[in-house]
Amino acid sequence: xxxxTSIDDLRFGTAVPQTVVADQPLTDHALLEATxxxxxxxxxxxxxxxxxxxxxxxxxxxxxxxxxxxxxxETFVRVYQAADRYQTNYAFSTYIYRIATNLAISELRxxxxxxxxxxxxxxxxxxxxxxxxxxxxxxGPLQDAVLVDTERKTAVARxxxxxxxxxxxxxxxxxxxxKSYEEIARILETSEGTxxxxxxxxxxxxRDKLSAYL
Amino acid sequence: xxxQLCRTxxxxxxxxxxxxxxxxxxxxxxxxxxxFYDERLSLRKLMGSLDPVAAPADFDFRLxxxxxxxxxxGNHRFSFRSxxxxxxxxxxxxxxxxxxxxxxxxxxxxxxxxxxxxxxAGGEKAPQxxxxxxxxxxxxxxxxxxxxxxxSSGESAGPGPSRMAPAGVTARQxxxxxxxxxxxxxxxxxxxxxxxxxxxxxxxxxxxxxLPGAQFSSTSNNPLVELPVRSSSQPVRVFLDDxxxxxxxxxxxxxxxxxxxxxxxxxxxxxxxxxxx
Numbered sequence: 221x222x223x224x225t226s227i228d229d230l231r232f233g234t235a236v237p238q239t240v241v242a243d244q245p246l247t248d249h250a251l252l253e254a255t256x257x258x259x260x261x262x263x264x265x266x267x268x269x270x271x272x273x274x275x276x277x278x279x280x281x282x283x284x285x286x287x288x289x290x291x292x293x294e295t296f297v298r299v300y301q302a303a304d305r306y307q308t309n310y311a312f313s314t315y316i317y318r319i320a321t322n323l324a325i326s327e328l329r330x331x332x333x334x335x336x337x338x339x340x341x342x343x344x345x346x347x348x349x350x351x352x353x354x355x356x357x358x359x360g361p362l363q364d365a366v367l368v369d370t371e372r373k374t375a376v377a378r379x380x381x382x383x384x385x386x387x388x389x390x391x392x393x394x395x396x397x398x399k400s401y402e403e404i405a406r407i408l409e410t411s412e413g414t415x416x417x418x419x420x421x422x423x424x425x426x427r428d429k430l431s432a433y434l
Numbered sequence: 435x436x437x438q439l440c441r442t443x444x445x446x447x448x449x450x451x452x453x454x455x456x457x458x459x460x461x462x463x464x465x466x467x468x469x470f471y472d473e474r475l476s477l478r479k480l481m482g483s484l485d486p487v488a489a490p491a492d493f494d495f496r497l498x499x500x501x502x503x504x505x506x507x508g509n510h511r512f513s514f515r516s517x518x519x520x521x522x523x524x525x526x527x528x529x530x531x532x533x534x535x536x537x538x539x540x541x542x543x544x545x546x547x548x549x550x551x552x553x554x555a556g557g558e559k560a561p562q563x564x565x566x567x568x569x570x571x572x573x574x575x576x577x578x579x580x581x582x583x584x585x586s587s588g589e590s591a592g593p594g595p596s597r598m599a600p601a602g603v604t605a606r607q608x609x610x611x612x613x614x615x616x617x618x619x620x621x622x623x624x625x626x627x628x629x630x631x632x633x634x635x636x637x638x639x640x641x642x643x644x645l646p647g648a649q650f651s652s653t654s655n656n657p658l659v660e661l662p663v664r665s666s667s668q669p670v671r672v673f674l675d676d677x678x679x680x681x682x683x684x685x686x687x688x689x690x691x692x693x694x695x696x697x698x699x700x701x702x703x704x705x706x707x708x709x710x711x
Contacts, residue, residue: 267494276487289490293497297504369483376480395481398449420445423477434476 248312256303263303267296270313273397274320280392281324283381291327295320310406317393317407325385372433379429383422390415391422435460440467444474449482 246254246265254262274295279288298319299306306315380388389408393399394415405412427434440460443453444467453461453471461471672684 264494267497271489271493272486275489275493279487280484285487288487289493289496292489293493293500296497297500300501301504372480373484376484391481395478396484400448401446416446423445423474426477426481427473430477430480433480434473 249308252299252303252306252312255300263300266299266312270316271296273313274316277317277392277397278320278324280377280380280396281321281388282327283377287327291320291323294323298323311403314403314406317397317399317403318409321389321407325389328385375433376426376430379426382429383425387418387422387425390418391426394419437464437467440464441470444471447474449478 246262248266248269251262251266255266271292275288275292278291278295279285282288282291295316299316380392383391390404393404393407394401399407401412401415404415408415435456437460440457443457444461447453452458461468670686672686674682674684676682
């Protein structure tokens, strides 16, 4: 029989292992499984884990913050409604990114059909020329570094927005979200070779558009 | 390592990873691959420099409201009444289309008796439910009762089941019907006209009986034979058999209304007592 050295060494049956399990974060699959049974807290945990990622990803796809929020919420609604049909073959992140991608591409196609007129578009020049962002004059002191950085980021976001849909999703998933080729292939439901090819083509497009910043 | 392999490795380089020694050596040696590597590295930095976008603070609240709305909508079952109420113009158009379709279908498939009420020959109509006896309107020029056989050219006039003409059907209609269906018409012993069919497995041909006072005779005031004429490319043949065993054949050329040369009388053969007209 071992000697107790501290109060922590006291073990009460299976109480200690249960406490350890409870402290461990539940996996996405476990949270979704709990969501199926009506556990709203589990679904809230899932939303908390992915809301920023999904919102950011859709924002990079649409280049529209309000639209991105709307699509992100629609993504979670779809996840919640289809929780019973979810199969744990792949990671949950792959599943939710796939839904978000489909929604974003669908929205892009809708917008292309509607030919939405952007209010800031009147102050932008045609594609291929240097675009100007409509910024109201700031009467405060200018900070060159902040200004240059903001301009560069805006140019990058706009360059991504000009990519065709089939190139936009893989390049955002790879270079912005940091996904692996395998996961991107699963999200986009295509082969890894296709993903690599599209990412290479997308980088070629971006290089041409962002040559001033390279 | 060649340039293609080196560029492939540069393209597929994981974020934060370093090139292999062979690729590193090639990049140092090859100016083009070195430029390509620097360009891709800068591009990745540019893409990675984008600020992370966060969801708004009220994201969860709005999501809950949206889920609640979707849940209410998801429980909503389709109701025809609500559909009618929500789209009255569409419902009106659909109702009108259904009405038109119903009228068209009714006109196409309504019963023949409704479409063409039976005509009464000789001003008499056969009583309903009684013996289907009608006044014959097919008198012949033969001195005695004769059998009138009508058939299309090329058809054999074999015996077949006979049937009585239904009540309310005139002889003309019955003959017309028999002609259409390829049956032959002959009077029975009691003076009625029997229509025999040569179709297989069909109902018996209607039989037309003459009224007691209406005998076929040469002294009849109306020696004309009323036969149906239909627009057909086949001539109609009428065979008249008298009781002495003689047979007469009458061939009626097809008549196409509107295109027949009635004034020229081309091919017109006057009636002959020799049996061939």
